[in-house]
Amino acid sequence: MRERLFPRTFQTVPAARAYTRDTLTTWDVTDRQADIVLCVSELATNALRHGVPRGRAYRLRLLNFSCCVRIEVHDSGPGRSRILGRPHGNGLLIVECVSDEWGVLPRRPGKVVWAEFRAHE
Template sequence: MNVNTQPALMRDRFYLRTRQTVGAARQFTAETLDVWGVTSRKDDMLLCVSELATNALRHGVPPGRGYRVRLLVFEDATVRVEVHDSGPGLSRMAERRPAGRGLTIVAALADAWGVLSRAPGKVVWCEFR
């Protein structure tokens, strides 16, 4: 996790709890990466955003709430993708009990990933160097 430096750039967007927002989150990410001039591993990042947003919708966003996609780029060109939700618990894979393929895909594509607690909910993140 890139904790030693402040992000050079950051953008985020909030989405309501509907399936259509996964495509919108992916589009927001593609547009942000284009504005930032990030081309390396863009397809991997877009797939990870789709997986993390889908997981948030399926497991982390209670009815009537939403989730936030936050993108950060650091001075060393590391791109960090975060999905914030307000649901309870941690990721099943973080607990060593994967239930699906989403986080397995994220783990395979990203250079690092993890889960952080927040009140309420959690942040699932991944980084690309």
């Protein structure tokens, strides 16, 4: 497991992508790397737009299991992440289409939005 806190600024999204790429390379995970990085970008952006209150940060956690890689974005904001069908709200639709599974877990305060990626066989 690797994790890192990122401050509440949109400039951290490229840093979150780079952190993910570096971690996956260290773990020698090459399969689905582009999908994983895309979903980190979408979840980090979603957390910044809707979940991270002023003065707070979001946590990116990366987990490497024998079956899959799991990404988690933790925020301390209220509300639940869900697909709303808005014209500019396609981030979670992308995550749903690209990942094998995704979901939202409650956290105090806030929530954890996660996605899992199994290796293609």
